[in-house]
Amino acid sequence: MTFPKNFLWGGATAANQIEGAYDVDGKGLSVTDITTAGSLNEPRYLTYKLNGKLEKTPAVPGAGLPKGAVGTIDPNAYYPNHVAIDFYHRYKEDIKLFAEMGFTTFRISIAWTRIFPKGDEEKPNQAGLDFYRRVFEECKKYGIEPIVTISHYEDPLYLSEKYNDWQDRKMIDFYVKYAKTLFIKYKGLVKYWLTFNEINSALLMLNSFGNDVVDNKAYQHAYQKLHYQFVASARAVKAAHEIDSENIVGNMICGVVDYPLTPDPEDVLATRHVMEQNIYYCGDVQCKGKYPTYSKRLWNEHNVHLDITEQDKKDLAEGKVDIYTFSYYMSNVITKHKVEDKVSGNFSAGAKNPYLKYSEWGWATDPTGLQYYLEVMYDRYDLPMMVVENGLGAIDKIAADGKIYDDYRIDYLRQHIKAMQKAIDDGVDLIGYTTWGCIDLVSAGTGQMSKRYGFIYVDRDDEGNGSLDRIPKESYYWYKKVINSQGKDLD
Ligand code: BG6
Numbered sequence: 141m142t143f144p145k146n147f148l149w150g151g152a153t154a155a156n157q158i159e160g161a162y163d164v165d166g167k168g169l170s171v172t173d174i175t176t177a178g179s180l181n182e183p184r185y186l187t188y189k190l191n192g193k194l195e196k197t198p199a200v201p202g203a204g205l206p207k208g209a210v211g212t213i214d215p216n217a218y219y220p221n222h223v224a225i226d227f228y229h230r231y232k233e234d235i236k237l238f239a240e241m242g243f244t245t246f247r248i249s250i251a252w253t254r255i256f257p258k259g260d261e262e263k264p265n266q267a268g269l270d271f272y273r274r275v276f277e278e279c280k281k282y283g284i285e286p287i288v289t290i291s292h293y294e295d296p297l298y299l300s301e302k303y304n305d306w307q308d309r310k311m312i313d314f315y316v317k318y319a320k321t322l323f324i325k326y327k328g329l330v331k332y333w334l335t336f337n338e339i340n341s342a343l344l345m346l347n348s349f350g351n352d353v354v355d356n357k358a359y360q361h362a363y364q365k366l367h368y369q370f371v372a373s374a375r376a377v378k379a380a381h382e383i384d385s386e387n388i389v390g391n392m393i394c395g396v397v398d399y400p401l402t403p404d405p406e407d408v409l410a411t412r413h414v415m416e417q418n419i420y421y422c423g424d425v426q427c428k429g430k431y432p433t434y435s436k437r438l439w440n441e442h443n444v445h446l447d448i449t450e451q452d453k454k455d456l457a458e459g460k461v462d463i464y465t466f467s468y469y470m471s472n473v474i475t476k477h478k479v480e481d482k483v484s485g486n487f488s489a490g491a492k493n494p495y496l497k498y499s500e501w502g503w504a505t506d507p508t509g510l511q512y513y514l515e516v517m518y519d520r521y522d523l524p525m526m527v528v529e530n531g532l533g534a535i536d537k538i539a540a541d542g543k544i545y546d547d548y549r550i551d552y553l554r555q556h557i558k559a560m561q562k563a564i565d566d567g568v569d570l571i572g573y574t575t576w577g578c579i580d581l582v583s584a585g586t587g588q589m590s591k592r593y594g595f596i597y598v599d600r601d602d603e604g605n606g607s608l609d610r611i612p613k614e615s616y617y618w619y620k621k622v623i624n625s626q627g628k629d630l631d
Pocket of ligand 1: 154582584
């Protein structure tokens, strides 16, 4: 069991979770910049002014502000992404550490607001463009292939306020202009692009609140937003190919596998319907270039009437992605029966699976689910695939000898690498693996630093204290061995 020779090994991050420097060199505010810290029990909040009064509303990645609200930084709140792990000033040190681990790829995202601070400017911000050029050149120095997410949960605040979180067709043009700027400026430096991080989270997160809590309006909002994003993505794919035929563009899906709790046919059917809504819907449009048959049922369920034109349909058909990429952390269980033991995590909620272990944050460890997901999706789309996020969020402690013994993380990753091997053996064309948070970063869900994923420890706590020093963990040396042996030595 070996991985293909050119298999890409590396790690993944997102601009807002690592860079910090939130107001440096002309950067505009993004939605994440007005998102406070949370915890396991306390949500993160978006802070804003409405009629002059400072208010807050629970934040979920990708969600917007209430109508008429003006995103505002509350001087009394803590915003962990403002400094994050200061990658903006320490990227050289970090990329060197990745190179020493043997990375052949590094997934990073671009902060839209560094390039277009408000989102609708005529000309891009040169200082922002220069920063990413330096980062990509640094990667090149070590032979590291960047995989770049164009939009990772950080829309420009100005656009989000003005166009109510993608409820306006104009958003398509702003996004396409931004994407084209990147393709032109970084031609020759970047060839792998992902259009929207976990695009399906717009639907997934509604499901996690339960249909009894979420009304039709929320679904109508999500489906319309997705339609504009699908068109924006398709037009970006076309532009990427026109600008450089070497470009390879992928979608990015939050991959959660759903299992029926019982063999009751109602549970089995419900599970299929949940998969259709939450997972297949976005993948089908982006990979097959058209809406699937079951869309009608989904739209009817929530009285959705999309603003969709003939040109949109043409764009979708012409802008199919080249590769299918996804994050994978856990699986979820669906049932129509009443259950006592419920769990929720990673935008999903369901019954507890008695066969799996759960993390402190309620995320199930299920490597078999990864194999299952790879096999099902490869059959469905027949496209090369990449696992662009996978990892275990855990609390790490520095031992008396100054080291970090994160054997639980090694164990999690080992099991998932084995699952990938099995899928490859079964014929899946898997071309790369980037573990999530290859260096500790700010959690998207909770805003914590203490929910750590990295191979490299960053000295910073949940209140913003710490030297920001980097310390390689045990898993750092283990992953180095894994990469050096092309996935053979997993001990
Ligand atoms: C994915 C996101 O949902 O999961 C990342 O793409 C995120 O941005 C990751 O950080 C892990 O989630 P969390 O909430 O533990 O940070």
